[in-house]
Amino acid sequence: MSESGADTRARRYFWVIKHGVKAxxxxxxxxxxxxxxxxxxxxxxxxxxxxxxxxxxxLTARGDQETGHH
Known part of the structure; x- marks a missing residue:
């Protein structure tokens, strides 16, 4: 994927994570x-x-003392 395509995809992912997708x-x-x-x-x-x-x-392992989202 081109640099601009990767940037566009990253911005789209950022927006969806930050704002969610209604319904x-x-x-x-x-x-x-x-x-x-x-x-x-x-x-x-x-x-x-x-x-x-x-x-x-x-990368996804959590320590025993960790709870909730971080």
Whole structure:
């Protein structure tokens, strides 16, 4: 995908994560997460298809003391 295509896709992902999609079950995350956190989610989604199962496990593992969304 071209640089501008990747940028367009990233901006679209950012908007959907931040604002949600009405009547689709995709909630808005903007109220609970700042823009930097949402851009980190976009970067994760962008790399998701490249991750091995082991890499995914490492990146998504939580410590025993962690609860809720971070």
């Amino acid at each position: 689709s079950g995709m909630p808005t995350w903007g109220a609970g997460h700042d823009d930097e956190r949402i851009w980190n989610m976009v970067a994760f989604i962008d790399r998701l298809s490249e991750l091995s199962p082991q890499q995914y496990q490492i």
